[in-house]
Amino acid sequence: MSDAPRHVSVEWLHEHLSDPTLRVLDATVHLTFDEDGAHVEPGRETYERGHVPGAAFVDQVASLSDPEGEAPFAAVASDRFAAVIGEAGVGDDNRVVVYDSVNGIWATRLWWQFGLEGSDNVSVLDGGLAAWQAAGYETTTGNETYPPTTFTARRRPERISHTADVERAVDDPGVLLVNALDRDAFAAGHIPGSVNVPFGELVGPDGRMRPLDELRGLFESVGALDPGKQPVTYCGGGIAATAAALALMELGREDVAVYDGSMNAWTADPSRPVGTA
Structure with missing residues (x-):
């Protein structure tokens, strides 16, 4: 099929x-x-x-x-x-x-x-x-x-990222971490080097996905469509991140991965750095 x-x-x-x-x-x-x-x-x-x-x-x-x-x-x-x-x-x-x-x-x-x-x-x-x-x-x-x-x-193991992968990605210029939480939550705590595209901004007031040209503007503005960087989406628990992954795939990024554990897993070890603002 x-x-x-x-x-x-x-x-x-x-x-x-x-x-x-x-x-x-x-x-x-x-x-x-x-x-x-x-x-x-x-x-x-x-x-x-x-x-x-x-x-x-x-x-x-x-x-x-x-x-x-x-x-x-x-x-x-x-x-x-x-x-x-x-x-x-x-x-x-x-x-x-x-x-x-x-x-x-x-x-x-x-x-x-x-x-x-x-x-x-x-x-x-x-x-x-x-x-x-x-x-x-x-x-x-x-x-x-x-x-x-x-x-x-x-x-398809390339569709999922784990904490060890993300630890390496923080210092990898070929990976871009995309946080899908709202802007206040992102400011309060995120993985260093991340950019923010809130999942709530991917849809209109009726809950339907925004037109592709609008989505393209959101992701282009943070560099998530740069062909030299692989996007890895994350959020609090790996749920909202999948909405961002879907939107990126709609824009042609078949290489997008989701950090399944997201902030829940990242913050489980207090020694891992957390960015703010």
């Missing part, structure tokens, strides 16, 4: 929902912060209250995060990913559309994990569930599933 576009519109999805080879996956996760820190909750209840008709739910927290990894959301090993995705009903010949009902970055996280494991037949629903509902399309309640099948994972 040929590669899928990285984004599809809600109109496209509505038109193709009856395609028996299509698999729609709800990737919603709720991440909140308070005085006790970060709290993560899988979005199954949100999914059950309303989702794109036919969509199955994938629990990225329990099923696709490695508890033994560098940081809380570390990508699972290839065989684990293949087992979870096959159980969700996605096989090697399926076309996949992923979305979430939050701010889009959990959909891009799942898109990125598919790409990490060699699958390019995956598209993000532009604007997510909010755009689907804004277009007047119906949602379904309860739980839906696809018949289990077999998914073959083919890991």
Whole structure:
């Protein structure tokens, strides 16, 4: 099957929902912060209250995060990913559309994990569930599933960076670290030498990705499209970083990698330097 576009519109999805080879996956996760820190909750209840008709739910927290990894959301090993995705009903010949009902970055996280494991037949629903509902399309309640099948994972190690790689990258003029957190968070603490392209600036008020010429301006302004530098995106926990990676790939940077552990892993050792302002 040929590669899928990285984004599809809600109109496209509505038109193709009856395609028996299509698999729609709800990737919603709720991440909140308070005085006790970060709290993560899988979005199954949100999914059950309303989702794109036919969509199955994938629990990225329990099923696709490695508890033994560098940081809380570390990508699972290839065989684990293949087992979870096959159980969700996605096989090697399926076309996949992923979305979430939050701010889009959990959909891009799942898109990125598919790409990490060699699958390019995956598209993000532009604007997510909010755009689907804004277009007047119906949602379904309860739980839906696809018949289990077999998914073959083919890991692309060049798509992922680990802390040891980033430690070397800090002093490597051929690598550019791109922080995808908001500007205040970046100013408060980032890996030295990083540039900042906040994930929230990659989308418009409706949650859809900005036109490519606008994205190009954002990334060009910080040198992230320089062919002499490999971009490596990161954030707090490796989620927002995948939105920046997707945007960079839309602009032709097929060489972009994601620092999976991001600031969670970087700051685990207090001896590692952190830049401010």
